[in-house]
Amino acid sequence: VKLAKIRISGFKSFSHDTEVVFPDGITAVVGPNGCGKSNLGDALNWVLGEQSPRMLRGSSMQDVIFGGSESRKPQGMAEVSLHLSGVNGSPDGATRDVVLTRRLFRSGESEYLVNGARARLKDIQDVLREARIGAQTYATIEQGRIEQILNAKPKERRLIIEEAA
Amino acid sequence: VKLAKIRISGFKSFSHDTEVVFPDGITAVVGPNGCGKSNLGDALNWVLGEQSPRMLRGSSMQDVIFGGSESRKPQGMAEVSLHLSGVNGSPDGATRDVVLTRRLFRSGESEYLVNGARARLKDIQDVLREARIGAQTYATIEQGRIEQILNAKPKERRLIIEEAA
Amino acid sequence: SRERFLEAFEAIRSSFQDVFRSLFHGGRADLRLEEGEDVLESGIEILVQPPGKRLGNVHLLSGGEKAMAAIALLFSIFRWHPSPFCLLDEVDAALDDVNVNRFTKMLRDFAAQTQFIMITHNKRSMESADLLYGVTMEEPGVSKLVSLRL
Amino acid sequence: SRERFLEAFEAIRSSFQDVFRSLFHGGRADLRLEEGEDVLESGIEILVQPPGKRLGNVHLLSGGEKAMAAIALLFSIFRWHPSPFCLLDEVDAALDDVNVNRFTKMLRDFAAQTQFIMITHNKRSMESADLLYGVTMEEPGVSKLVSLRL
Ligand SMILES: Nc1ncnc2c1ncn2[C@@H]1O[C@H](COP(=O)(O)OP(=O)(O)OP(=O)(O)O)[C@@H](O)[C@H]1O
Ligand SMILES: Nc1ncnc2c1ncn2[C@@H]1O[C@H](COP(=O)(O)OP(=O)(O)OP(=O)(O)O)[C@@H](O)[C@H]1O
Ligand SMILES: [Mg+2]
Ligand SMILES: [Mg+2]
Numbered sequence: 001v002k003l004a005k006i007r008i009s010g011f012k013s014f015s016h017d018t019e020v021v022f023p024d025g026i027t028a029v030v031g032p033n034g035c036g037k038s039n040l041g042d043a044l045n046w047v048l049g050e051q052s053p054r055m056l057r058g059s060s061m062q063d064v065i066f067g068g069s070e071s072r073k074p075q076g077m078a079e080v081s082l083h084l085s086g087v088n089g090s091p092d093g094a095t096r097d098v099v100l101t102r103r104l105f106r107s108g109e110s111e112y113l114v115n116g117a118r119a120r121l122k123d124i125q126d127v128l129r130e131a132r133i134g135a136q137t138y139a140t141i142e143q144g145r146i147e148q149i150l151n152a153k154p155k156e157r158r159l160i161i162e163e164a165a
Numbered sequence: 166v167k168l169a170k171i172r173i174s175g176f177k178s179f180s181h182d183t184e185v186v187f188p189d190g191i192t193a194v195v196g197p198n199g200c201g202k203s204n205l206g207d208a209l210n211w212v213l214g215e216q217s218p219r220m221l222r223g224s225s226m227q228d229v230i231f232g233g234s235e236s237r238k239p240q241g242m243a244e245v246s247l248h249l250s251g252v253n254g255s256p257d258g259a260t261r262d263v264v265l266t267r268r269l270f271r272s273g274e275s276e277y278l279v280n281g282a283r284a285r286l287k288d289i290q291d292v293l294r295e296a297r298i299g300a301q302t303y304a305t306i307e308q309g310r311i312e313q314i315l316n317a318k319p320k321e322r323r324l325i326i327e328e329a330a
Numbered sequence: 331s332r333e334r335f336l337e338a339f340e341a342i343r344s345s346f347q348d349v350f351r352s353l354f355h356g357g358r359a360d361l362r363l364e365e366g367e368d369v370l371e372s373g374i375e376i377l378v379q380p381p382g383k384r385l386g387n388v389h390l391l392s393g394g395e396k397a398m399a400a401i402a403l404l405f406s407i408f409r410w411h412p413s414p415f416c417l418l419d420e421v422d423a424a425l426d427d428v429n430v431n432r433f434t435k436m437l438r439d440f441a442a443q444t445q446f447i448m449i450t451h452n453k454r455s456m457e458s459a460d461l462l463y464g465v466t467m468e469e470p471g472v473s474k475l476v477s478l479r480l
Numbered sequence: 481s482r483e484r485f486l487e488a489f490e491a492i493r494s495s496f497q498d499v500f501r502s503l504f505h506g507g508r509a510d511l512r513l514e515e516g517e518d519v520l521e522s523g524i525e526i527l528v529q530p531p532g533k534r535l536g537n538v539h540l541l542s543g544g545e546k547a548m549a550a551i552a553l554l555f556s557i558f559r560w561h562p563s564p565f566c567l568l569d570e571v572d573a574a575l576d577d578v579n580v581n582r583f584t585k586m587l588r589d590f591a592a593q594t595q596f597i598m599i600t601h602n603k604r605s606m607e608s609a610d611l612l613y614g615v616t617m618e619e620p621g622v623s624k625l626v627s628l629r630l
Contacts (some may be wrong), residue, residue, distance in 0.1 A: 028609035033394025036623030069621025143569040154523020164561035165488035178473040193459035198544025201473030234471025308419040319373020329411040330338035382620020470532020
């Protein structure tokens with residue numbers, strides 16, 4: 001499975017439609033303090049199905065919707081799409097491309113889509129499990145949290161190994 | 166009041182007798198990961214009267230005594246002395262130099278000294294209060310803890326202001 | 331007592347507004363007592379607005395913005411109640427180059443009344459110091475202090 | 481199930497021993513199941529010994545040593561159960577120059593099987609990447625992505 005690209009719109013400080021293409025190997029993301037680098041990480045965590053606002057550095061899930069700036073009004077919706085290639089799904093072993101999308105409206109209503117068609121969170125989680133991508137597999141290490149793996153209590157560390165089993 | 170120097174011996178990785186003289190202005194301390202920079206900060210916190218092993222990154226207070234290395238045996242005592250100049254103590258307003266010392270033996274016995282004479286922790290705290298130096302006055306910001314001032318709950322932040330009042 | 335607390339609170343609050351604006355080159359910040367409680371009991375809220383952004387709770391800031399806001403609060407407390415010395419252990423770890431410069435410039439101002447001991451890996455921070463000590467472990471497991479030429 | 485867990489545990493444990501020794505250029509590390517409990521319930525202890533130092537609990541390590549030990553554990557888990565991609569947000573903030581080089585060298589090894597997205601302020605880390613994106617806020621409060629030349 002490969003991460004082909006991610007499209008973000010109205011999510012945190014990304015008010016415009018932004019597309020980030022990922023090559024193989026190592027991509028570095030740089031920029032001044034407060035410019036939006038960690039917001040990019042939050043977007044990835046969110047589309048992977050993160051359900052806790054606190055893990056996205058907010059107090060309510062609506063905190064992820066663009067809240068306005070000095071010169072722009074707040075938006076009504078946040079949307080992030082994750083484009084994966086080489087996902088193994090069908091019985092014949094052929095791989096295909098899959099687009100996972102998550103939306104949240106100011107009203108609190110949320111939508112999940114797989115390849116553009118309405119789906120449930122569970123469908124997204126099934127695709128991710130198939131692709132061996134998931135919240136617990138340490139696909140994202142948030143800022144200041146690298147030491148969490150070590151600081152976790154012995155029983156919590158066990159969960160890390162179990163997830164990988 | 167000025168911090169003239171600190172003498173450390175048998176405290177954490179400082180097995181030898183080490184003296185650090187402090188000028189006015191800004192002193193930078195540099196060195197590779199794990200070489201003992203934060204241990205220097207712990208020594209300062211300890212001689213200022215810190216009573217919690219956890220704040221010194223240990224589980225018991227004996228963890229501050231040099232525990233040996235590949236080529237050296239553990240030591241039996243840790244000792245740190247803080248040399249202050251310009252401390253205002255006597256009624257006539259004259260200032261004087263004061264040396265505060267703290268010792269801990271493997272047995273668990275601890276000693277406090279003011280200018281070389283045995284004293285109690287309370288005596289050390291009195292000298293520090295007089296010199297307007299204290300645990301709560303943010304004289305030391307440990308590694309990774311600068312954000313604690315912000316992350317503290319509203320009631321805890323109140324304590325910070327009260328201490329400064 | 332009530333008067334002493336309010337006096338300290340107002341002084342630190344007004345310092346925080348100044349120091350924040352100077353560290354962030356604009357924007358504004360404020361300390362507020364929690365609504366509805368008795369002054370002697372209530373907690374303190376921190377509100378910040380970096381330049382060009384919305385006013386909000388300090389938890390919405392980025393890692394580097396939080397470190398700068400915390401430094402601003404620390405220096406504001408020192409304005410009211412200077413500490414003879416202060417040890418700062420890698421407070422610059424999350425800062426970009428622009429903010430390291432702003433931090434060290436302000437450190438220089440406060441160094442007139444406070445002796446600072448700054449542990450750092452950042453070259454720009456090292457260059458701003460009056461004296462430089464190196465800690466080495468030539469002998470594995472044993473720390474040794476050496477004085478470095480600036 | 482019990483067998484799957486033990487198989488994963490033993491594999492990750494042996495990887496951790498290798499990866500730690502290679503990141504720290506010596507020393508040793510180990511994962512141990514807590515004494516006395518049933519294998520399916522017990523927690524996991526992490527023991528580490530950087531070169532020249534005593535064996536001890538991971539909590540006695542310095543800030544930079546902890547980050548390197550955590551990176552070693554992360555990579556050990558990837559050896560057993562590779563993740564297609566991984567985002568690392570300023571994991572190099574506490575590292576000195578020597579350790580940044582060791583980290584980026586190992587990252588290159590693992591980049592053969594995993595796509596890495598590395599958020600960093602460290603110039604040496606930037607130089608080790610295949611592609612560089614900059615995020616700017618030319619318009620205050622609004623993030624924009626630009627592709628930078630390496
Ligand atoms: N819903 C939102 N709408 C608009 N802006 C937001 C929203 N949520 C967060 N922000 C802004 O995003 C900024 C933080 O961005 P982020 O944490 O990504 O910075 P960063 O590039 O990681 O910086 P650092 O290098 O300091 O870690 C904050 O200043 C905050 O104002
Ligand atoms: N009681 C002790 N006896 C001997 N060594 C000790 C003792 N306590 C801690 N140490 C050693 O001190 C080292 C940590 O030192 P310290 O935390 O000061 O490093 P540092 O210079 O701050 O590094 P970093 O740049 O990574 O923050 C550890 O490797 C640990 O083994
Ligand atoms: Mg960040
Ligand atoms: Mg340290």
